Amino acid sequence: MSKNCCRAETGDASLSARSPLGPTPSCPEQHCPVEATLGLVGGKYKALILWKLMSGTLRFSELRRAVPGATPKMLTQQLRELENDGLVHREVFPVIPPHVEYxxxxxxxxxRPVLESMYAWGTGYLEHRGLKACCSMEPLP
Structure with missing residues (x-):
């Protein structure tokens, strides 16, 4: 493992995943960039939420329609995690009924380039398996 992968001095507990090999003298805590990325986008609907928000700001009701498999509770949970991780901004407008935009x-x-690469790779993988991509993640303009 490269010394550049070690950032033990940050003290960020959310990125403290251990390597199967365990800590090394040069890196007492393992911080894998791939695991960190998957931790941010690997939630049940996180990648889809991010994908939809790449096209612009959406209200909660628009996100519910864009992510039909998610219950309102699950969508709220995933949005809060994305907000806590600094990927999504939540703006509440003080009107009745409440108006929230993400x-x-x-x-x-x-x-964006990470998700676009994953989309392209996944499309190729599905084609290799004789399958056609069929999901609510449409290619972005």
Whole structure:
């Protein structure tokens, strides 16, 4: 493992996944960039939520329609996690009934090439298996 992968000095408990090989003298805590990325986008609907928000700001009701498999509770949970991780911005407008909009933060916008690469790779994988991509993640303009 490269010394560049070690960031034990950050003290960020959310990224403290251990390597199967355990800590090394040069890196007492293992922080894998791939595991960190998967931790951010690997939730049940996180990648789809991020994908939909790459097209622009959406209200909660629009996200519910865009992510039909998620219950309101699950969608709220996934959005809160994305917000806590700094990928999604939540803006509440003080009106009756409450109006809430979600958008990607500048940091959240940096995930776009990662998700686009995953989409392209997954499409190729499905084609290799004789399957056609069929999901609510449409290619982005």
């Amino acid at each position: 958008s990607l933060t500048p940091f959240g916008q940096t995930i």
